Amino acid sequence: MRGSAKVRRSGREILALFLLIASGVYGLGFWSLVTFDPDSAWTRYELLDESGRTARAAWHGSKAIALRLEDGLDGPETQNMQLIVAGAHDRAGDPDEAIRLYRAVLEGPMGEEMRPADEMAIVYRIADLHLTQGRVVEAASLAVRIVEAAGAGHVAHSRVPDAETALYTDYLDRLSTDLRGLLPPNDRRPPIAGETPDLLVAAENMTTLGAYYAARGTPPETAAGLLSTAYDLRASLLGIDHQDTIHSALLLGPVYERMGQVDKAVPLYLDAFHAQERTYGANHPVLSLYIRLLVSAYEEQGRMTEAEALNLHMRNIFSDAFGARRYAANQDRDRTADINRPVSEAFPLPASYKPDDLVAAGAEAIPLSKLPHLDEMKIRMASIDETTSMPASLSALLSQCEQPGEALSLRSGYRSYDTQAQLYRRAGPKGRVTPPGTSEHQLGLAADIDVNGRFMRASDRAYRCFEENAFRYGFILTYPQGNDYLGADDGFEPWHWRFVGPRTALLYREIGPLGKPQEFLAALPCYEERAMSGLFLSVEGRDVCLDTLASETTAQDDKAKGRGETG
Known part of the structure; x- marks a missing residue:
């Protein structure tokens, strides 16, 4: 009996050992197939993806693509697989691999033949993934591609179909929130490191994107964050006298004013004014732009004495450049x-x-x-x-x-x-x-x-x-x-x-x-009369000509209503 039991036990052990070896051989064979055979790896991807195991599926999908590329199979089928697997990595929370595969699609034959709307959908997705990792520079460069694709955003005259323009605008609006969080318009912005040429390209992209958001009007914080970062980069790398730095100041100042932060706009205008003064001289007509901006900001701050001094400087510049009687010949014709x-x-x-x-x-x-x-x-x-x-x-x-x-x-x-x-x-x-x-x-x-x-x-x-x-x-x-x-x-x-x-x-x-x-042109005779009389300044911050125009318009409206001429 004991011998018989030993024989049965030995047989079971031999069977178990055989099954273990067989399983190992099968496992080794399966591993070899999914590791070295692209079709098997892709089949494994599809099965895992269907069962909801996205992260494991994405790994096998990337392996299948790598094997196909090693075999020289880089045609449309592989490109389509790259797009599919990029989406899997995206869903699985692996942004870097998703970005790598999305870029491979854009840079390959499929990207060259892709419809602009499909291309921009991928560009938007890459930009959004970069923002999840806090990579503002990379995201801004991609967002500028969307701005370029949309033209100037003026739908009625754009060469881009209306539906596409609306889609691109929606992409940019979605990116705005994350950009605002990563680039706040204050001193808490993180420093941006890199080589000078790369940083200047980053400043250019942020200027383009910031100006886009500024023109959109809302939210001003996004525009301010981008433009202030661009300004800081240009000021530190090029100096405050460089024309690109001045350009950034002119874009950023009005955004600060719309945010109710005139105190931040004034130093920008002052730096730009003095920079152009050093470049062109103290009496060049170019300075008039910066004087007007400063005067408006000073008036908003209640700094009327400084505003008056700048207005006097403006009159002196214009008198020297265009003559003391520069408006006398204006006008009837x-x-x-x-x-x-x-x-x-x-x-x-x-x-x-x-x-x-x-x-x-x-x-x-x-x-x-x-x-x-x-x-x-x-x-x-x-x-x-x-x-x-x-x-x-x-x-x-x-x-x-x-x-x-x-x-x-x-x-x-x-x-x-x-x-x-x-x-x-x-x-x-x-x-x-x-x-x-x-x-x-x-x-x-x-x-x-x-x-x-x-x-x-x-x-x-x-x-x-x-x-x-x-x-x-x-x-x-x-x-x-x-x-x-x-x-x-x-x-x-x-x-x-x-x-x-x-x-x-x-x-x-x-x-x-x-x-x-338009109000100026409507009230032009009043402005001409005041200019030729030497009455250039408003009265206590009020524009006499605009006040007169408003009164005349109100009187005309009242008269029309009295005649029954309503809307």
Whole structure:
């Protein structure tokens, strides 16, 4: 009996040993298959993914892809696998491997043939993953790609379909919250390390992205965080006198003002003013931009004595540069020819209005973004005198402000009432296009400017040149930040410049109400009279001409209501 039991026990042990060896051989064979055979590894990925074991599935998926690449299989099938497995790593909480695979897709043949909307979806996902790891520099560079894909974000004129523009805007809005958390607009921002060339590229990207968010209007904290980081990088690497640093200051200051932090804007304006003073001299007209910004900020702070001193300095600069009687010759003809005519919902044009001095802009040495025979490639001659006209002035301004890597061209000039009506119908209630009869393009005096084939942005170096110098050529920015002419949150149009003639533009720069160009044109006779009488300053911080305009408008409204002329 004992011998029989021993035999049975020995048999079971032998069987167990056999099964163990067989299991080991099978396991070794299975491991070899999923480790060295790409098809087996991919099958394992699919089974694990279907069962919800995403992290293990993602590992096998990456192994299958690596094996295929080792075998030289880098075609569309492998690219599609990379996209699928990147999503698995994304869901499994492995951002670095997800980023690596997403990038492989974008940089491969699939990325080259991908629809822009699909490409930007991946770019957004990579940017978002970088932000989860606190990598702001990498995220900002990717977000700029989305900004570029969306054009300038002006839906009615964009070459990107409306649905895609809305999608890209949504991506950027989603990134905004994390960017705001990682780059607060105060001294708690983490330092950014790296080599100088890389840091300057980072500053450029943050400037572009910050300017985008600033133009959107909300939330200002995101724009402030990006722009202040860019400013700090440029100031430390290039110095406060460098034009790029000054550009960052001009973008950041107004954002601080919108946040109610004028005390942070003033030092930026002062540094920019003194930097340009060192560059151009104490009496150069370029300084007028910085004086206007400082005066407005000082008035908001109640520092009227300092504001008055700067206004006096402005008058001295302009008197030296343009003559003591610089406004005496202004004006009747300009008004008769509608060169100084305001255009907005409060000051509409009739449907029949069409200027009689339109000329082809291309024939006047102005670079074009569209075919030369189109109506939009026409502008007014608008001759002020024998030597000054809109085409000559625009051509000279474009020549002065074209920067390295920034080619300037005319995107849109004259638009008829009917063309404006079509654009307005397309835009619908979005509020980014003025109703027909309320567009300066119908006057033939507006010029939308392209930079490298897309709308000029506030982050473009050419824009700062326009801000500093356009008034000397007779142009003003008539849809500035914070305007309500378009009835939209993003009514700021840094590409839209209106010709009003050099004398009127000069007057607007010197004493016009900052950010209220249409009101200025409506009250132009009052401003001219005060200028020629030497009454440049407002009374106790109040603008007499604007007050008079408001009173006249109220009286007209009351009179209309008395006649029963209601909405």
